[in-house]
Amino acid sequence: MESTRRTKKSYIYLTILLSAAVLYIAYEPFKAFSSETVMLFTSKSSESIIGYLNSYDIIRPAVSIALMLLQALIFPFKYEIMIFANIKVFGELIGLGLSLIGRIIGAYICYDIGKTLLSNRIELIIKKLNISEITTNYMRSSGLVHVFIRILPLNFDLISYVAGIIQLDSKKYMLNSIVWIILTTVSYSIKKGYYSYSYEMRTTFIRLILSILVFVIIAKRYHKDIGRV
Numbered sequence: 001m002e003s004t005r006r007t008k009k010s011y012i013y014l015t016i017l018l019s020a021a022v023l024y025i026a027y028e029p030f031k032a033f034s035s036e037t038v039m040l041f042t043s044k045s046s047e048s049i050i051g052y053l054n055s056y057d058i059i060r061p062a063v064s065i066a067l068m069l070l071q072a073l074i075f076p077f078k079y080e081i082m083i084f085a086n087i088k089v090f091g092e093l094i095g096l097g098l099s100l101i102g103r104i105i106g107a108y109i110c111y112d113i114g115k116t117l118l119s120n121r122i123e124l125i126i127k128k129l130n131i132s133e134i135t136t137n138y139m140r141s142s143g144l145v146h147v148f149i150r151i152l153p154l155n156f157d158l159i160s161y162v163a164g165i166i167q168l169d170s171k172k173y174m175l176n177s178i179v180w181i182i183l184t185t186v187s188y189s190i191k192k193g194y195y196s197y198s199y200e201m202r203t204t205f206i207r208l209i210l211s212i213l214v215f216v217i218i219a220k221r222y223h224k225d226i227g228r229v
Contacts, residue, residue: 009116041071044078049085060089061098068102072110072157079103079156083188096189100181107160107177114164122165138222141169146176148214153207156180 023030040048049067056063068082082102086095126136139145146168149159163173 006116009112013113013117037067037070040067041081044081046081046084046088049081050088053085053089061094064089064098065102065105068099069106069109072103072106072160073113080188083185087189092189096185099185099189103156103181103185104178106157107181108174110157110160111164111170111173111177114161115167115170116164118165119167122167135222138225140167141172142218142221143172144214144218144221146172148211148218150176150180151207151214152211153204 024034025031040052053060053064053067064082064086068079071079071082079099083095083099086099089095090098146163149163149168152159160177
């Protein structure tokens, strides 16, 4: 049942990808739209996104969420620019709500794509390396592993893809992701601007140290728990 569902999802994702590629090659308006979207994100300018959102008038909320999904799926750039733009265009509460919705949906879809399209290949590698099922199940279900992968100082959406590829428990993954998304989105919404470079570097360093500490705890608990089996 699970295998059939995953196969159907694979066809859906691959069909969407192929359709987008064909449209980009054969349909000039779609190519122009794609180029405009790429420029929008690579500019890293919240003002550009504010102008883009305002050009859509009544459907701005839907466009905002769509842009956040595109940013998560295709353009793994800093999500802060979308948060700033949403707050400027929609106000603090609605802008915060749209940012949360867009990031949560994006995190789940990235996870699902990774799990659907690439996890089987990881399974084959695991079997070739003779890694026991006990080990893989322990790592995928461990709450600390979910905390570890989320606090790693790497791109948020890249981690979401990786979580799906290695098939972390979906409920624990989403719970940790939602908590992280709320904390970071609220933080940037209150700030209403980028934190200083030195602050960002200190935060990255702290996350790196915490990641190492959590990894050490995971290793100790693993050897302790598996030793009982």
